[in-house]
Amino acid sequence: MNMVDVLYSLVDVTQRFNQLVFDPFYIRNLNLTSTTMKSFYDRIYSIDSQVLDRICKNILPRIFHQINKLIVEQYSMERVLYTIKYPELYSLTLMDFSEEVLLNYLTSDTILRKLLNEQITCLTIDVKDQPTEPSPDTLSIIFALILSLCKRLIKLSFCQLDARSTHCTFDLSSINAKSSTLTTLKINVKTFDDCLYLLDGRFNCLSTLIVDVKIISSTSGTIDNIKKLPKLKHFSLLTYRHIFLYDDLIIPLLQRMINLEELILHLSIIRNNTNYIDGNQLYDDILVFMPRLNKSHTDYAEQFLVDKRCDLPFLLNLLIDYESLILVTNNFTNDATRPTCSKLTDLHVRGPFVPPKIFYEYFPLL
Numbered sequence: 001m002n003m004v005d006v007l008y009s010l011v012d013v014t015q016r017f018n019q020l021v022f023d024p025f026y027i028r029n030l031n032l033t034s035t036t037m038k039s040f041y042d043r044i045y046s047i048d049s050q051v052l053d054r055i056c057k058n059i060l061p062r063i064f065h066q067i068n069k070l071i072v073e074q075y076s077m078e079r080v081l082y083t084i085k086y087p088e089l090y091s092l093t094l095m096d097f098s099e100e101v102l103l104n105y106l107t108s109d110t111i112l113r114k115l116l117n118e119q120i121t122c123l124t125i126d127v128k129d130q131p132t133e134p135s136p137d138t139l140s141i142i143f144a145l146i147l148s149l150c151k152r153l154i155k156l157s158f159c160q161l162d163a164r165s166t167h168c169t170f171d172l173s174s175i176n177a178k179s180s181t182l183t184t185l186k187i188n189v190k191t192f193d194d195c196l197y198l199l200d201g202r203f204n205c206l207s208t209l210i211v212d213v214k215i216i217s218s219t220s221g222t223i224d225n226i227k228k229l230p231k232l233k234h235f236s237l238l239t240y241r242h243i244f245l246y247d248d249l250i251i252p253l254l255q256r257m258i259n260l261e262e263l264i265l266h267l268s269i270i271r272n273n274t275n276y277i278d279g280n281q282l283y284d285d286i287l288v289f290m291p292r293l294n295k296s297h298t299d300y301a302e303q304f305l306v307d308k309r310c311d312l313p314f315l316l317n318l319l320i321d322y323e324s325l326i327l328v329t330n331n332f333t334n335d336a337t338r339p340t341c342s343k344l345t346d347l348h349v350r351g352p353f354v355p356p357k358i359f360y361e362y363f364p365l366l
Contacts, residue, residue: 003031011059027063028088031071032080033095046075056083069093074101074128081111089115091122098128099138106145116149123150124157137174144175153179157186159212178202186210192249196223199232199256208234216243216250225249229256236264244270247285255289262295318344322353332362 003026011017032055034047047055056079064084069091072080077094092115094102102125105112116123123146127139143158150156172194182203187210189195195211200223209232216239219225235257243250246269254263287293295318329337345365360366 022063024066027066029069030063030067032076033071033073046073052076052079056080060084069122071095074098077105077112078109081115086115086119089119091124092116092120093124093126095126096128097126099142102127103138103142103145106142106149113149116146117151119152120150121152122155123153125159127159140172140175140177143172144177147177147179147182150179151181153181155184156182159186159188172197180204182206184208188212188214190214191219192216193219193223195237196225196253199229199253200224205231207231210234210236212238214239215241217245219249225252225256227256228258230259232257232260234262235260236262236266238266240268242268242270251285254286258289259292260290261292263290263293318347320347320349322349325349329362332356332358338362 011022032047034051060080060083064086065088067086068088070080070086070089071093073095074097097105125142125146146156146158147153172189179202183205185198185203185206185208187198189198189211190213192213192215195213196219198206198209198211235254237250246267250265250267254260257263328334329341341363343365344363347363347366
């Protein structure tokens, strides 16, 4: 049962049920969406009107002062926010909103605008999957409006929350978006220039950037890709299309991140001379510029664990697929990877995994 079902079905059944349902541990993070999945690309998040009516009339007035995080969808948001004030609310997720409806709320709904302006520090925007790709202009306006409205915003996620058919992107060059409070940003953008715009100083407190770029091809050359980024600590870059300018675009960008602690790259690189990036290149082009790096993505696992030149004294934890781990360690017998593996204090293995006895000898600090 999701939280909507629990609130509708169990509240006031017995006193014991009330104690369980109204436990602050569950109430403080309140998800008022109910997902119906017809297919992977066809999902409904709205609540039945009768259920919503009962929750708004009989339940929210009893728990409003305990709610810290709230998730709502576009058909119930107005009813939920107009029912009562939420004085302890600081995190809001707007789930499965169409761009037109969201823009209308941001420009005309005084309650939502007041909430964003005065309380919200963490905001997640999930744009509805539509038959046609959303207008880049509208998305750009929405993004700029959010940043201008949210005076206390620290964390912003502006993208779809799952990998559905429409990849919502927009062009940052057309807007003047900035924030002096934002520290964490997750976003989908159209071009590599947009990625550079995010790092041009308009977000001067940004320490975590998770960016999905639709196309990494050429760049206008008018945006600084040289100035160091000492405040950036966590960086994730994803694109599904092939990159032909890895050496010209990606490497200079990464070399700016001198205090980076976590790096995640999902890239398909095409090079004229070779498609393989060996440990020497990885160290000379990227790692030597990141002395504080302590967490890497599994794509570079073999170089990180095997190559002697990839000396990462702060690499203490690793996320890796089970198959990759078995392959690179040769079932935990590879002496070349043993020195680095013996220093790891945290290992997350993706996939079913029952460690053999030799596993703990290979990773003695786990």
